[in-house]
Amino acid sequence: MNALAIIGEVLVFIGTFFYFLSALGLIRMPDVYNRMQTSTKSATLGSLGVIVGVGIWAIGKGYSPAWIVQTVAVAGFLLLTNPISAHALIRAAYKRGIPLWHGSVVDKYGEHLASKAQAEEAEGETSETSEGVSE
Amino acid sequence: MIEVNIYLALIAIATLLSTYRVFRGPTTVDRLVAVDIMTTITTGLMVLFALYYGRMIYISVAFVYALLAFGGVIAFARYLEGGL
Numbered sequence: 001m002n003a004l005a006i007i008g009e010v011l012v013f014i015g016t017f018f019y020f021l022s023a024l025g026l027i028r029m030p031d032v033y034n035r036m037q038t039s040t041k042s043a044t045l046g047s048l049g050v051i052v053g054v055g056i057w058a059i060g061k062g063y064s065p066a067w068i069v070q071t072v073a074v075a076g077f078l079l080l081t082n083p084i085s086a087h088a089l090i091r092a093a094y095k096r097g098i099p100l101w102h103g104s105v106v107d108k109y110g111e112h113l114a115s116k117a118q119a120e121e122a123e124g125e126t127s128e129t130s131e132g133v134s135e
Numbered sequence: 136m137i138e139v140n141i142y143l144a145l146i147a148i149a150t151l152l153s154t155y156r157v158f159r160g161p162t163t164v165d166r167l168v169a170v171d172i173m174t175t176i177t178t179g180l181m182v183l184f185a186l187y188y189g190r191m192i193y194i195s196v197a198f199v200y201a202l203l204a205f206g207g208v209i210a211f212a213r214y215l216e217g218g219l
Contacts, residue, residue: 012183016145019176023152026172032165035156039168043175050142050179054186063189070194071182077198078178081205085171088212093164095216 008057015049018042031101032093040086044079051075146180167211174204 025038055071094109153176156169178201185193 012142015179016142016149019149019179020145020152022172023149023176026156026169027152032162032168035165036168039172043172047175047179051182054182058186061186063191067191067194070191070198074178074182074194074198074201078175078201081201082175085205085208085212086168088209088216089164089167089171092212092215093162096162096164098162098164 002060005057005060008053008055008060011049011053011056015046015051015053018046018049022046030103032098033090033100033104036086036090036093040082044082047078047082048075051078142183143180146176146183149176163215167208167215171204171208174200174208178204 019042022039022042025042026035029035029038051071052075055068058067058071059065100107150173153169153173157166157173160166160169178197181197181200182194185191185197
């Protein structure tokens with residue numbers, strides 16, 4: 001019983017420490033993309049640690065086993081939804097035209113958009129020429 | 136006697152740093168990312184309070200809070216993208 005409480009307490013400490021690290025990345029990083037990158041991942045890991053740790057700690061304190069079920073449900077929900085919301089936010093940032101930091105070297109989404117526009121342009125040209133031939 | 140809890144202290148520091156980014160952030164998306172982190176931290180805080188008060192029903196409150204925060208962030212992201 002007591003060993004479970006100690007394991008849960010250690011997990012909760014790791015989780016809160018990752019919360020602190022995510023907030024540190026939030027104020028330390030230079031632009032919005034880097035801030036999202038550092039803060040969202042570590043906050044997800046930290047909440048996983050806190051929530052599952054609370055479940056194990058409650059079992060160690062002698063509460064009912066329903067605690068671990070509920071906490072694992074909340075942790076799984078956060079694990080599923082947190083990356084989705086971060087992805088939606090950062091795509092909104094990109095589409096609003098917020099510039100990348102001057103030290104950033106890779107812009108895969110920009111390359112993808114450029115190649116798609118180029119492909120559409122080429123397709124339009126070929127369709128125009130084919131129409132000209134048919135006429 | 137004042138009892139200092141290390142977990143609550145770390146959560147408080149993290150929330151204060153996020154609040155700094157909310158007030159300071161140069162763009163709207165910066166502030167929204169900071170608010171998203173704060174909602175995630177608040178979900179963990181609610182689960183921790185459930186343990187401190189010994190009431191399992193508070194975990195359900197945290198679940199509903201996470202659900203509503205997710206919906207709100209998605210709605211704000213769609214609005215900023217221009218396609219709500």
